[in-house]
Amino acid sequence: xxxxxxxxxxxxxxxxxxxxxxxxxxxxxxxxxxxxxxxxxxxxxxxxxxxxxxxxxxxxxxxxxxxxxxxxxxxxxxxxxxxxxxxxxxxxxxxxxxxxxxxxxxxxxxxxxxxxxxxxxxxxxxxxxxxxxxxxxxxxxxxxxxxxxxxxxxxxxxxxxxxxxxxxxxxxxxxxxxxxxxxxxxxxxxxxxxxxxxxxxxxxxxxxxxxxxxxxxxxxxxxxxxxxxxxxxxxxxxxxxxxxxxxxxxxxxxxxxxxxxxxxxxxxxxxxxxxxxxxxxxxxxxxxx
Numbered sequence: 462x463x464x465x466x467x468x469x470x471x472x473x474x475x476x477x478x479x480x481x482x483x484x485x486x487x488x489x490x491x492x493x494x495x496x497x498x499x500x501x502x503x504x505x506x507x508x509x510x511x512x513x514x515x516x517x518x519x520x521x522x523x524x525x526x527x528x529x530x531x532x533x534x535x536x537x538x539x540x541x542x543x544x545x546x547x548x549x550x551x552x553x554x555x556x557x558x559x560x561x562x563x564x565x566x567x568x569x570x571x572x573x574x575x576x577x578x579x580x581x582x583x584x585x586x587x588x589x590x591x592x593x594x595x596x597x598x599x600x601x602x603x604x605x606x607x608x609x610x611x612x613x614x615x616x617x618x619x620x621x622x623x624x625x626x627x628x629x630x631x632x633x634x635x636x637x638x639x640x641x642x643x644x645x646x647x648x649x650x651x652x653x654x655x656x657x658x659x660x661x662x663x664x665x666x667x668x669x670x671x672x673x674x675x676x677x678x679x680x681x682x683x684x685x686x687x688x689x690x691x692x693x694x695x696x697x698x699x700x701x702x703x704x705x706x707x708x709x710x711x712x713x714x715x716x717x718x719x720x721x722x723x724x725x726x727x728x729x730x731x732x733x734x735x736x737x738x739x740x741x742x743x744x745x746x747x748x749x750x
Contacts, residue, residue, distance in 0.1 A: 468511055482520060492518045495510075499565055517750070525546060560582075562586045564590050569592065569677070582688075587711060596707040598703055601702060603622075611672060637725065682714050693718070695738050
């Protein structure tokens, strides 16, 4: 029998908002939740999902205000609000427990979810997601200036920095020119095309909210220490925001985690190192989920 591993493109309604999501695999299979990072959407998982859908049920929503989902005025566009959205989304699809993929902003959103609902988390896959302030990369310098001086002028600098060139820089980051050739320009062209003035305001508030979110880092770390979920860390170290020390920092609280550094990879390894990353993920899932 041939298994259907194709990705399905679907919509649902949560809190009156139309939410787009991608889904692959049997709904009877163990689940993997794939919350996306910034400035992306569920599009970042489009190639990974069919690689794993023969044995697992994969679901990847677009957050409100991102991708093809609605941008409701009433939504709480914060790390806490997005974490509650994930819970509502999982309840809507009747997904009770799962492995969660933590990447970029999704790492902090996913860990807030885990703190609130630890019983739902079966394991973690962590990929270039930062929760250790002392290990942040040099590209955080501009944001740290805002953290030290959260003035209206500094905030306006954040909003003005949200442009197509910045999106391109987010996706290429610090990889070599050879690796950059593997990153499709679709990523910044497509996602910039979905940007509106309302979404710029939301993105600026969320980015500025990283200042307050740093106060949660110790809580995320406490969750990891206390619960010790099975964890795979698969990481591209050529990342100006989250370099190799950001990956190794997780071992302080998860000494039994599996760490794999894809040496010439960067922030978006699912675009540049898909085969290597998916094999590591499959091996980990076979042993833990």
